[in-house]
Amino acid sequence: MVAPRAAWKGFLKVGSVTCGVKIIGATSEASRIHFKILNRKDGLPVKSAYVDEATGEAVDAEDQVKGFEIDTDDYVRIEPDEIKKLKLTSAHTLEVGEFVELGDIDTRYLEKPYYLIPADGAAAEAFEVIRKAMEKKKVAARSCVVLYQRGREVLIQPFGKGMLLTELRSDSEVISEQSVFKEIKKVEYDSDLTEIASLLIEKKVTRFDPSKFEDTYEDALIAMIEAKRKGEAPPKSAPRPKENLVNLAEILRKSLAQEGSGSRKGKATAFKTRSA
Template identity: 40%
Template sequence: MAPRANWKGMLKISELTCPVALYTASSTSDRISFHMINRKTGDRLRREFVDAESGQEVAREDQVKGYEIASGEHVILTPDEIADAIPESDKTLAVSGFLDCGQIDKLYFDKPYYLAPADPTGREAYVLIRDGMRKKNVAALARTVLFRRLRVLLIRADDGGLIAHTLNFDHEVRSPEEAFDDIPERKIKGEMLDLAKHIITTKTGSFDPAAFDDRYEAALAALVKAKAAGKTIPAKPRRAKAQVVDLMAALLESADLAGKRPSRKKTG
């Protein structure tokens, strides 16, 4: 069955246009999902909204969205007000400019999509855009209303077609200082640095996505299959907590596992 397009519209570069469609490039549909169940009856549970003060269930027609501006104080927004705030879509993926591939920090990448021709009439223009971008080794920045939000997309040429990534806005990307501020300033040199570089060199390879398996999903699938068959899976023993070891000793052990240690530099 052909995949269903998430969005259809026109890709526009100056006066050049072609009909295109966005298809999700990654999916979580194959992941195992669970329902919440009443342990005593085996029946499924349903989620209900209740008033936090009275504890009474609130009917759907009385449920509205609110933004908290102070403790316990909210600005109420009706569905019509929210709908009016959504930017109007003209179904145009308008390219505002081009930039060198790799210029945008990957921190800004959100979700990947395949951008393909939406009908045969646009294939020639599509191939022209794809091949032109590939030869110039550039990516395109474009904007459109996607899923009721104005989104910026980075479009790049791939072997077979075009790949589009929605981009996070600047205010959505947290400053690295929040994560790295507590790292002390320290220079590593000498044998420790040589050992680290040696270990990295011996383990350098290429990326093969097929080599990585989702062990959690596989374990869950085995558990569900065993339970459905009336079997039990014995609990695995807990791993002992890793002990804090001497950094130099850990590097030497890692180098032995990776292969021959690098020769020490002669001094004097």
């Protein structure tokens, strides 16, 4: 198996300690279904192209240039070489500005993961000392990096023998929960229902195992494509579930019974007697 290519090479800097590191993508979309756009008339693939808004004619790649709109139809042109000449420390160095406790990390801000590893044997010792110290203190490092010609805030934390570097969303990209949760009204409910629901949850607790994840949408696409390839009828769509909360207590007890109540059966029965 060919080793994945590094998306970035540079240095990790913590205080006066600097070591060479590499950033390697931790995810892949190679196994996902990808569609091509076809011309409905002849069934051949079509290509996307940039066209001039005034003439409607395609513009060749060498004639394209980035532009930032400062007023209506008034642009500042930015050449590729001008972007490359920007002197940013984050273009070549992951300088750690601060550490945060792992428990304080708000997962809403976590976006895309990468692996962070030593660049070579000379960097291995310093990298391992930093990684081990972070692991001992249960902290993650906050830094920033220029990746794919864009500055990105990142979080770095120990992960196995290396580290995990995760792109962070900016605060402006995350919608405040207050703006959404304000629509939720306070409700009164029987505390016994929470106990029964807790027993139901207890029966379904397991280890976090991504190998068991199923992409039911992707599976349905594959089944549909295979059926069309064979000239067969497409699979039937799954029926929409119906809300069944007329008697929540009875539904919870039924769900618990289906899961099997085991040694806690007596407690569940007691709830049923008390609330009957």
